[in-house]
Amino acid sequence: MQNSQHNHYASAVVLLIIAIFSIQLGSSFAKVLFQSHHVLVVAVMRLGFGAIILACFSKLWQVKFHHIVWKNMLIYGASLAAMNALFYLALARLPLGIVVAIEFLGPLSVALYYAKQKTDFIWVGLAVIGIVLLIPFKQTQHSFDWLGALYALGAGAGWAFYILSAKRNTGISNQHTVAIGMMLGACLILPFASLTGTINSIFNIHALGYFLVVAILSGALPFSLDIIVLKRLPPLVFGTMTSLEPAIAAMIGFIFLHETLLFTQWIALCTIISASIGCTYSVQRSKKQQISEIKQL
Template identity: 50%
Template sequence: MLSLKNKPHLQALLLLLIAMISVQSSGTLAKVLFNHFPVLTVAAMRLLLSSLILAVIFKIWTIDFKQVRWKAIISYGLALAGMNALFYMSIHRLPLGIAVSFEFIGPLSVALFYARQKFDFVWVGLAILGLILLFPFDQVSHSLDPIGIAFALGAGACWALYIVAGQKPSGISGNHTVCLGMFIGMLCILPIALFTGMSPTVFEPSNLMYFIALAVLASALPFSLEMIALRNLTALSFGTLMSVEPAIAALSGFIVLGEELLWNQWLALATIITASIGCTYTTQKARKQKEKVNKTTS
């Protein structure tokens, strides 16, 4: 029987896989909740409960608020709010795997913007090809909602801003930055959700348990597992594995929601994943070479 105790790298890979499955399972649960509650209500409750759970896990009361750089925290929180709200609005109109693929262009664009390798044009070309393949040309029965696509691309743009904002010094730890950023995001979405018809029934025990499950699957569990996994994974391994999220999303949507994709859309997912893996590899390789040069010249 295979033991993982003496295989920290393999254990980390398994934890990261569970984290990704958890995130994409939360997407399928959110789509089920859309049948009973407005989309922004689901988004607001997810951020509200996630922020409370993470505040306890990361002991938010230990923050030295005098050190907080609120400009960085607010920009991070706004990006987080936009990413969550727009993504939920996109999966309300699109299959989960398709929405995640369009959204994934955001972080991929950030990586390609900073990459300067000879293979960069190959990854850009593959990403563009993947986007083209996502569209079910001449198949009206599988047509994609253009508003849903716009929401997914908007979520991807917010994801890109989220990455950039998350790299700015916030004066506190990364975990505490996530906590405060999620509170800011919740404060942005909650008033809109209340204005557009958020019902107090969401706090009834029979409904609240589903929202707590959503918060755990979407944030608390994956954040915690990723923190443990990162101790034994390189940035290359982490980035490469995260690249398969569109495929996990598509499988989750197919198994739980019965969302079927065309053959060219599965090919599109494979193309975008390949572009992301390739970009991750060349970026990390360039970073190591730069660090090596810096060491030899210093």
């Protein structure tokens, strides 16, 4: 029984890491699209295409829509819309690693809220130190855009609601929840994208391939994995484990977008990764102790 729980937990961690790599790689493709398409148009296509892909694979037409808990579904869709649109608005102004670092304050707040042990606060505090080191207040090759930072903070709030809303019961399967949630998110962003006057750019045949890649890597795949992981991992572990995102985002930004970082920012990445590993190990050890105490009783 204990080995089964351990394997259940370990598989969730692996799925989460795959989701993190996928979404950050997709973000690097999205930033390339910003050169020829408005940010909000890319956000709509990311969610819209992702929803269509998932709808086909999950056979969405078989869903009994009267079983859907629409209140929870709308909250989930709205959190996806806010998280995606504000993230891309921030990404258009700041390097990928820095945007994700600021955005991470959202899941970090969730982790802190659920923290119970003293060691939990140590790991969360270490993640905070890493994030502070990652933000270039004075020395950087990039001018620090404070509006971009505000967008990133808004995306972080959306991310926090996303973590909490994904754990709510929607009355249907995980894949169907993600597909409908992404459709709702795309519909919520669409009016704002239409106001840019560039919505017709989605019909550019040369960009469809990029849109498809972004939809899979940054939408359909990671959101499907996330909703599985969120059913298996405690909010504290999920919130702190996602501290890997700024580190992975910075490395992908360096490799694919040629976004260079300062020496202190690379130290920050190591600090953030240490916090993520430490939190995961601490919570897992605590779970084993609890199981051992129950058996002794």
